[in-house]
Amino acid sequence: xxxxxxxxxxxxxTRGQQVTLRCSPKSGHDxxxxxxxxxxxxxxxxFQYYEEEERQRGNFPDRFSGHQxxxxxxxxxxxxxxxxDSALYLCASSLRRGSQxxxxxxxxxLSIL
Amino acid sequence: xxxxxxPPSMDCAEGRAANLPCNHSxxxxxxxxxxxxxxxxxxxxxxxxxxxxxxxxxxxxxIITEDRKSSTLILPHATLRDTAVYYCIVRVISGSAxxxxxxxxxxxxxxx
Numbered sequence: 275x276x277x278x279x280x281x282x283x284x285x286x287x288t289r290g291q292q293v294t295l296r297c298s299p300k301s302g303h304d305x306x307x308x309x310x311x312x313x314x315x316x317x318x319x320x321f322q323y324y325e326e327e328e329r330q331r332g333n334f335p336d337r338f339s340g341h342q343x344x345x346x347x348x349x350x351x352x353x354x355x356x357x358x359d360s361a362l363y364l365c366a367s368s369l370r371r372g373s374q375x376x377x378x379x380x381x382x383x384l385s386i387l
Numbered sequence: 388x389x390x391x392x393x394p395p396s397m398d399c400a401e402g403r404a405a406n407l408p409c410n411h412s413x414x415x416x417x418x419x420x421x422x423x424x425x426x427x428x429x430x431x432x433x434x435x436x437x438x439x440x441x442x443x444x445x446x447x448x449x450i451i452t453e454d455r456k457s458s459t460l461i462l463p464h465a466t467l468r469d470t471a472v473y474y475c476i477v478r479v480i481s482g483s484a485x486x487x488x489x490x491x492x493x494x495x496x497x498x499x
Contacts, residue, residue, distance in 0.1 A: 278430070307486060316474060316489030317431065330486055364430050368485065373419055373438075376487060378430035 276301065278367050278379035286385045287355050295350045295382045299367030305329075306348040307376060308340060309364040317364055323348055324370050352384075360386045391475045396494040399469075405462040407493055409475030412456040418479050420451060421487070422460045424471040424495075431474065431489075434460065465497045 279298045287293050299306050305324045309317035319332035323342035342348045346367075352359055362383050366376040392410040399405040411420065419438050423431040435442055435449045437458075442449045448461040462469055474492040478485070 305485065309487075309489075316491055317487070319486040319488065322486060332486065366430075366487070370485075373436065375421060375423075375433040375436055376485075377433060378423075380428075380430045 278365055278377050280363075280365050280379040280382050282382060283380070284383045284385075286387060288387050289355055289357060291355050292351065292353045293355060293384060295352075295363050295365075295384070297348045297350070297365030297367075297379060299346050299348070299365075300377050303367035303369055303377070304346055305368050305370045306342055306346065307366045307368070308348070308350045309366065310334070311362040311364060311381070313361070320350070355386050357386050360384060391477055391490055393473070393475050393490060393493045395491065396496070398496050398498055399462075399465045401467060401497050401499050402464055405465040405469065405495060405497070407460040407462075407473050407475075407495065408457065409460070410457045411475070411477045414455050414477055415479070418477045420449065420455075420458050421476045421478060422447070422449065423474045423476065423487075423489075424469075425474070425492070426468075426471045434473075465495075467497050467499060469495065470497045471495060 281296045307322040308320040311317040320334050321331040322329050326342045337353045339351045362381040364381045366378045368376040421436040422434040425431045437449045451458045472492040
């Protein structure tokens with residue numbers, strides 16, 4: 275049973291560019307959440323998708339957007355990249371209801387030059 | 388969600404029990420306590436969660452005090468591979484509030 279998978283594992287971009295990160299949730303999960311983790315800090319919540327709609331959003335600008343597909347997979351898009359966007363981007367999947375935990379992928383390491 | 392307080396770092400000898408404390412004095416009745424850990428360069432790994440009863444699984448035990456204001460994660464026989472940052476998170480269970488709010492966590496170092 276595959277867990278949460280993310281691609282690519284590493285990515286290097288320059289300022290002003292745009293990037294798309296991808297996530298496939300754990301089998302049976304219907305909700306995908308995205309987190310940003312700067313070096314030395316805990317993950318920060320970006321947004322969450324359920325039934326192909328953004329359901330909740332953290333304190334991130336509109337440059338960060340996402341999408342969820344009918345098969346529950348998800349994309350995170352970041353436009354007009356800034357140096358400060360360099361971070362580990364984590365995807366977590368879960369079931370919408372109940373107390374069961376979110377399961378995380380190993381993330382995409384994004385470096386902005 | 389309630390705020391949690393954890394010590395920034397702890398050491399533990401290999402083979403001994405590691406006891407990681409967490410304070411959540413403002414916890415509400417409908418909030419669960421979750422523990423995750425993050426080994427360097429990997430995503431957070433779920434360990435265990437509970438509401439008010441003590442819980443045990445193959446990885447660890449979770450002891451929640453009777454007033455629910457604090458909890459302890461116990462790794463019964465720590466190994467070098469348990470070296471990681473451990474996060475204690477309190478979260479409301481509802482359809483609209485499922486994000487996890489991570490603090491700084493506790494860096495556990497298991498010493499040989």
